[in-house]
Amino acid sequence: MKRTDFEKAMKRLEEIVSKLEDGDISLDEAMKLFDEGTKLTSGCYDILKKAEQKITQLSELEETEE
DSSP states (O other): OOHHHHHHHHHHHHHHHHHHHHOOSOHHHHHHHHHHHHHHHHHHHHHHHHHHHHHHHHHHHHHHHO
16 A cells, blocks of 8 residues: 555545544445455555654664765
């Protein structure tokens, strides 16, 4: 997932949460949205984890250069 994909995923997650909170959807639709939200959350988590690793690597590199 790219940065723009991350931002799109977060926007979609907000839409999903809003629909689920409204409660005006069928159980079947709620389950589909929940499944989609779970997948989006997993993808976003992976991006954030990679970003954290990169920041850690850059910080360690900076420390060794000093």
